[in-house]
Amino acid sequence: MGLNPRLAPHMAKMQSNMIFSLLPKLSELGFISFAPGAPDAAVFPFDDILGITRDLLGSDPGGLLQYGVTEGYPPARDAMAKLISGYGLAPKADEIIVTTGGQQAIELLCKMFIEPGDVALVESPTYSAALQILKSLRAQVIPIESDSQGIIPEDLEEKIKIFTPKIVYIVPTFKNPSGATISYERRSAVAEITGRLNVLLIEDDPYRDLRYEGDHLPTIKSFDRSGNIVFLTSTSKILCPGLRVAAAYLPEALIPYMTIAKQAADMHSATLPQAIAGEYIRRGLLGGHISKLCSVYKARRDLMLACISESFPKSIDVAAPMGGLFIWCVCPDGTNTTDLLEQALERKVAYIPGEQFFADGRGKNTFRLNFTSAAQGDISKGIEILGQVLRNNV
């Protein structure tokens, strides 16, 4: 007997997110792992966080430890509004909902709009955990076509007209997994189209501050004239992910609904981490820290690209990102990067096969490399080994 046959059918079919289950195990086991979507713990600002935590617990311990407000600890809402103001937007604190990581914001928004059978449009490839959420809600997920400038506006418009989606989900800057960025013109066009056709656009933009070259681009939200764009940001990549502090900047009309959804999900996010991240921002420490991160991560990106250029077969198309955490590799058709992973793992190197980032089974010949979490020596050694595996197989 047992209960498993009684699980909802969508659960029985669900698979754990491979990226996330790989994460904690590999580096402990002596692997060189390019699998995580994580920043480097060695550059977290430990002393500042310790000092802030001590100050906070000394000044308002009751407020930090009692039940809090679903929408977020008020000073954290203020701070997240301040962070987002730095992106050329002008949110008020009460247009912000603080969430347990960007993941929760995506899930709550999807739950608010998606019923089984509803359509969501996504980039291809896109963030695999967003695909996982959409599948768990039994959405029909349709990819939007892209080129070197990002998603193609004409395809977006056509697919909105054909499929009347409830949601368009986009990671516009240095996206996970491919590192690609949507151009200025396309950002404006995406806002115009989703606004005119009255579709919710989720603009998930946690990587934008990690820019190693070129100028910052305006958010898609900055072109919003219709109040249909939700802008998501997170402190996970620019401060530290274990605090799980992210934020959604919402059109005012959606605030009560997202509040209700969050209340059902967890009442509120843990207060102390919200307060720590908020105070770090309030004290103006984030700018300097991001500069430091960019300097460290740019060097690793450059090193990884240089090593790839030396070791990888020329038939592999490697996208050099201008920021973020990831380098995206496309092998010749017919290559199966899941099969190749076994050979890489035998040699103690890990990456993420790309198929899981596609809604439609494409991408079997792609893989994602993270360059921010491995040390420089490991980058050289690991890419050399991966190059050997690829040269033997591609």
Added chain:
Amino acid sequence: MGLNPRLAPHMAKMQSNMIFSLLPKLSELGFISFAPGAPDAAVFPFDDILGITRDLLGSDPGGLLQYGVTEGYPPARDAMAKLISGYGLAPKADEIIVTTGGQQAIELLCKMFIEPGDVALVESPTYSAALQILKSLRAQVIPIESDSQGIIPEDLEEKIKIFTPKIVYIVPTFKNPSGATISYERRSAVAEITGRLNVLLIEDDPYRDLRYEGDHLPTIKSFDRSGNIVFLTSTSKILCPGLRVAAAYLPEALIPYMTIAKQAADMHSATLPQAIAGEYIRRGLLGGHISKLCSVYKARRDLMLACISESFPKSIDVAAPMGGLFIWCVCPDGTNTTDLLEQALERKVAYIPGEQFFADGRGKNTFRLNFTSAAQGDISKGIEILGQVLRNNV
């Protein structure tokens, strides 16, 4: 136009949980509030928590601030297993999933099993936020009949046979809202019936340690021979709710599914609060703290009962709880406690009308009083005022 017409229909119908929206506002505004479901912040162990936090950030900051494991920070899983072992159970750490409050555990479990139209059986009255979750999943919620010993086993068995529910949700000890406790014999019977008929039983038991008289009863889970009972506990009522640290002790077969569901929901709960609560338990501080809480809260319960006995009309049936946070009041048929609340609020006293704790619109003549979060002077004064309102209307 706007997006609201495009929300999923279940969202458009949802209402914010009244208890929770009342919470943050009233005491600031000078009200005497018996509305919260909260412990008293004045008795939180601030110094211990500050010391622990300092020690933790000094010893493993990387582990606390980097991405963590979905199932829970390992020392917190150990500690929650230890906490649950104190309830006569014997969980292994890998049978524990740490959640963002008990609320998240309930929501994840419901999502794992409930599809629209599926049936859930609940006590009547029951925890209103569980009802809210079930409604958002479009479950059909059927109440189980109760008497002074708790839910009636024959009614449970009959309703399982008629409705083939996916879930039975029970708060067995000092339940929210009524403070009632299920007897020893009924606990055994509930485990036998749900086991034999292969229905998931969610035993949500966050109040059991707050016992002011009588002996502890075994958990329903301790009678589990079929592996169909999930036991939930939380540190919210016995340590502090702002940390949002709770745990589910699951049948092994369900662990991977709840992990997947949690991964989609928030990747993992914030690590620092897990570590703080876990270390507080590991250091053996919780037992002494609970003794202190019981002494403080028992005095408030006794005071509130004495004040009620003096002020309330005798036609109101008042249940004296042996523990927990709540006193439950049943007015004569025809009384509308939502209407009466307006008069109470005019006189700056708040309580929670009982209707929202019922799945079927009953309970319009009931209300819930919290006795743990108001100071003694406020209890005397507030109950006196409420008594006047009731005497004028009941």
